[in-house]
Amino acid sequence: MQDLATLGQRIRHFRVGRGLTLDQLGSAVGIAGSQLSLMENGRREPRLSLLTAIADTLGVRLADLLEASAPNERARLEIELTSMQRSSIYASLGLPVLRPARSLTDDALRALVGLHRELARRASEAIATPEEARRGNTLLRQRMRVVGNYLPDIERVAEDLVRGVGHSVGALTHRSVSRMAEQLGFDLVHVDDLPHSARSVTDLANGRIYLPPASIPGGHGLRSMALQAMAHRVLEHDEPATYADFLQQRLEINYFAAACLMPLTQSVNFLREAKASRNIAVEDFRDAFGVTHEAAALRLTNLATSHLDMEIHFLRVGGAGGVSKAYENDGLRLPVDVTGSTEGQLVCRRWSARVALTRTNRTTEYYQYTDTPEGTFFESTQTGSSGDDEFSITIGVPFAQAKWFRGRETINRELSRCPDETCCRRPSGDLATRWSGKAWSSAKLHAHILSPLPSGTFPGVDDQELYAFLEAHAD
Incomplete structure (x- = not known):
């Protein structure tokens, strides 16, 4: 539509320059003036033969009509205003479309275009909301899974x-x-x-x-x-x-x-050797390249499927049990909300990501087998702290692939029935009977809920x- 608008403006520019009316030019090339008006307004695409005839009548080259730039500043503003009024942002306001007629002064046209630009800018900033972030992260995670x-x-x-x-x-x-x-x-x-x-x-x-x-x-x-x-x-x-x-x-x-800090060839060679000796461990991968545990775990997810022939999942979970980062292509059922987003959702209390946070000794990785409705997974979890919060980093694989990892001999095993709420979301019957209606608590307000997100x-x-x-x- 933008190209047709520019073409129409260029036809009008050369027609007015030759002092011809719509009907005069239309008659010369064999069409009605009303049809030519539709072309000049970007609402109808002319045939190449007709464009050639118009160019000949106006005494210009066909290439002059087909240039991608507006013929002058006024035309550029008219094109921009027309384009912006076709946007979904403007349509959502329910306002009438204003045609940039000749009676509209240049200053008024500049003011209208400026208002539309500001409307678009503010709409672009407004989408940076938690809801939009969750939707965006969900789509991105789905694409990366593919x-x-x-x-x-x-x-x-x-x-x-x-x-x-x-x-x-x-x-x-x-x-x-x-x-x-x-x-x-x-x-x-x-x-x-x-x-x-x-x-x-x-x-x-x-x-x-x-x-x-x-x-x-x-x-x-x-x-x-x-x-x-x-x-x-x-x-x-x-x-x-x-x-x-x-x-x-x-x-x-x-x-x-990550690909610079842990280059492909070196990383794949390191991991293949570890797999051959059945001793894959995130802590070894981390130490070999001098990066954080989280960086090493994420890098493992980059390379596991394409170079090690294994499916894998990754979780970063906060102290309260909420997901801040997640990836899986091994069938683990991540907790999601109605939009499909997993960020901010609580993981099962039986998963290694949360069990590890209850341990007294957290200096070493924690290993666990977790039975879920989707199958059994082997998981390796390391805990840490950031600011005033603690977190856990988990890498996991299906049971059949546990044989490649250090810690597979663990006897730690948990049963998770989530998303069935009777698994860990609801208090037991005895506790509910004892305390229902007899307790009151004030929730901790997370500071980020009240903090405005700088927009720019x-x-x-x-x-x-x-x-x-x-x-x-x-x-």
Whole structure:
């Protein structure tokens, strides 16, 4: 529709320039003036032979009519207004369509287009809600399940860059990450005044990637932050147009960073050797590449299906039992809400992800077999803490594939009947009889429920803070 609108505007531009009316030009090319009007308004596509006749009559080349750009500023604004009034955003308002007639002044036209742009911008920001995030995450998880959580194009790009700085074995060093940045035209700069809503900031004008201070606890995470920032350039990302775009880009930059920190060839060789000796363990994988337990567990999900011929599931679960990240292609039935989203849903109390959080000794991985309505799964769980909350990281596989993993000899076994609520959601009959109507409690209010999400070009990042930071560091 946009192309037809531009074509129509170009026909009108040259017709008016020749001083012809619709009827005069229509008569010259053998059509009614009303038909020509439909073409100029972008509502009818002319045949190529008719376009050729119009061009000849107007004394211009056919290529002049078919150019993709509007013939002037007024035409560009009219095209944009017409296009925006066709959008679902405008249609949802139930307002009439305003035709940009000649009587509409240029200033009025600019004001209308400006209002439509602001309406579109605010609608784009408004979709960054918890509900939209859950829907987006659900669709993304479903797509990744289809491809086995494996993105070969990003694997190749990451491996080429790592090889380009001479890295071949062991943990990727900070120096190697810096050299990768230099090859891409960036300097890594550590500052202590990053916008509070940003993990890193990339100054494209001056070729700088700003990161938190190098001395922060757990500084190994800075490698991942730097690689994620570089990934936007390497993967040629544009500014996200929708929240779904933002989620897709976030997945891709995280994948790229993991593929650099744990390169494909090295990782697959390591895991195949572990499988051959029936000793796959996330903690060994983690230590071999100097990454976090969560990063190693997620990386295992990337490679397990495509390179180890096994199905797998991953869970990050908070101290209260809610899911914050999840992936499965092994048949485990994840807890979901009515939209199909699993983020924020409670996992069964019998699953390893929650049983491990009740243990007193959490220094080592916890192993467990879990019987579910979908079958028996072997699970390995490590716990940790972040801020004022604790969490668990779980990797699991179907029973038949437990033979490849360390900890398979465990005698820990639990029976889960979830999603049947009698499994662990409802109190027993005796407890319900004893306490029903005799207790009162106040729920803990999670701070994030009341915290507004900064809205801007990049969801969650405050534009004002971002641009003020860049201006302060521009010199």
